[in-house]
Amino acid sequence: MCPKITVTPDGRKPIQKMKHVNINSSNGRTKFIGEHCRGHDDEYFGTWQMRFFGERMFPGVSSATLVFLRREFTKPQPGFMYIGVGGGEFDEHRADGRLPDTCAARLVAERLGIQDMPGIKELLAEVQYIDCFGNATPSQLASLITAMHRVNGGDKQLETYRFAGVAYHAIVYGRHDKSFDLRQAWEQYRAANRIPKSDRAAATVNTLIHQAFVRRNSRLTELAAIASKMDKEILWSWLDDAFTTLVRDAGIYIRAFEEVTTGIGSEDIETEGGLEPFGMLQTDNEMVNRAAFSDAGGKPGVFVVRRSTGHIQVFGNKHRGMELSDFAAMVRMAEYKVRTGRTLAFEEARGLGTKELCPVWHQPQEFGLFNASLTHPGIEPSVLSLADMRDIAIHAFKGALRQAWLDRYFQIPVEEADIEKAARRMRIDPTAEIDLDDILDEATKRSHR
Numbered sequence: 001m002c003p004k005i006t007v008t009p010d011g012r013k014p015i016q017k018m019k020h021v022n023i024n025s026s027n028g029r030t031k032f033i034g035e036h037c038r039g040h041d042d043e044y045f046g047t048w049q050m051r052f053f054g055e056r057m058f059p060g061v062s063s064a065t066l067v068f069l070r071r072e073f074t075k076p077q078p079g080f081m082y083i084g085v086g087g088g089e090f091d092e093h094r095a096d097g098r099l100p101d102t103c104a105a106r107l108v109a110e111r112l113g114i115q116d117m118p119g120i121k122e123l124l125a126e127v128q129y130i131d132c133f134g135n136a137t138p139s140q141l142a143s144l145i146t147a148m149h150r151v152n153g154g155d156k157q158l159e160t161y162r163f164a165g166v167a168y169h170a171i172v173y174g175r176h177d178k179s180f181d182l183r184q185a186w187e188q189y190r191a192a193n194r195i196p197k198s199d200r201a202a203a204t205v206n207t208l209i210h211q212a213f214v215r216r217n218s219r220l221t222e223l224a225a226i227a228s229k230m231d232k233e234i235l236w237s238w239l240d241d242a243f244t245t246l247v248r249d250a251g252i253y254i255r256a257f258e259e260v261t262t263g264i265g266s267e268d269i270e271t272e273g274g275l276e277p278f279g280m281l282q283t284d285n286e287m288v289n290r291a292a293f294s295d296a297g298g299k300p301g302v303f304v305v306r307r308s309t310g311h312i313q314v315f316g317n318k319h320r321g322m323e324l325s326d327f328a329a330m331v332r333m334a335e336y337k338v339r340t341g342r343t344l345a346f347e348e349a350r351g352l353g354t355k356e357l358c359p360v361w362h363q364p365q366e367f368g369l370f371n372a373s374l375t376h377p378g379i380e381p382s383v384l385s386l387a388d389m390r391d392i393a394i395h396a397f398k399g400a401l402r403q404a405w406l407d408r409y410f411q412i413p414v415e416e417a418d419i420e421k422a423a424r425r426m427r428i429d430p431t432a433e434i435d436l437d438d439i440l441d442e443a444t445k446r447s448h449r
Helices: 041-053 104-112 120-133 141-151 157-173 182-192 200-214 223-227 232-263 288-292 325-340 386-396 399-411 416-425 442-448
Strands: 032-036 065-069 080-082 265-271 274-282 302-306 312-316 353-355 358-365 368-370
Touching (some): 041 120, 041 157, 120 157, 157 232, 223 232, 232 274, 288 302, 302 386, 325 358, 325 399, 386 399
Parallel strands (some): 032 065, 032 080
Antiparallel strands (some): 353 358
16 A cells, blocks of 8 residues: 555645634634544534635634534524524524424535535535434444444544545545546455455445445445545545445444343343343443344344443344333432432333433433433433343333322332432533533544643
8 A cells, every 4th residue: 555645634725733722702703613532524524615615704713723512502602603503594403303404514514505516515405314314334334433433442533634624625626537446446455454354344345335235326435436536646545545444344243243142131121012022231332232133233223222331221122113202201200209309200211212300311312212322422321221221121111100100200209318329420511611622522622631
């Protein structure tokens, strides 16, 4: 492979290094672009458009510093523009769900009036479709961005944005080279890095590369399509990052599958439609949910993952129709009772989004419930244990069992010791004014140093 070449994040502008953040004065200029940490394809593309085309409308934005937030600011900050967070004009997310048929990239494009610009229009359609409906292949840019975050443990976020920005520039402005063959490039990479064909991760990537080559003319953001339009002076450095990410990510999945098949605690729970498998696992591997819902992983109806930080994620099996609305309400009720010693009404706790009385739990859609997430890790850990989650799962999916749990919930007072234990675990005062240094993702601060 060719040696790495320093590449600008959007095809022309270097990322400004930041040793100290001062938000007390903005002079009417955009000084910072705030995104949630581990940004997605739509937020990155929105940021790329804003930095590339937004200077006339938003002075200063072309050289604004990117800041990745662990939590969102509680009030607007001078000199800040938010993309994909903050609830403003460039954020499709709302407390009660997301705006339909749009994404952060489209909101930015429409504000700048470039949504019908050749190159932008076609890329925007693909980015929005993936953001709204998923179904990106492992070798499409949206998946590569997520994988790059995963293999770096959420670190190197500026580098990941740069990787995506170079791709957007190639897609919009590059010229297609019909002679480019991604399969040959992969073989060169494998040989240069002395990776044997028998390597399990490399074998997985080999399949992905051949599939990407087949799809090269049907999807703009396929790895093979992007590489065929990229300038040769930066192509090999960019591909080196892409191939390395795919190999490392395949290794993470292999380890996740091993954890699921050997360490998952599984049992059947009663539902209105019969018995459904329920699984729990304590791990920091970010791909265990994907491994669990694979054919060999058993495809549980409900799967609970607890991280070493105490954060919990719950996944309902969409194909089994295991939506989590009642389960989520009961989790919020239990959390609220342990934290406050008071009870919370079932209907008040039920619903998508985040509930004001229990902000540590967020239900983005019917089949997911998250106590913080990889993109919003600044939420404090739940005070509930895996045993608590199991107890709720046993009762949540059948009417009679659910009613029995509710009766017990309202009849039995919470122990004072439980409240004290919860208070010790609550490290963040939600009423306090949030300091920028507390919100800045640690990876951002390290990168800017």
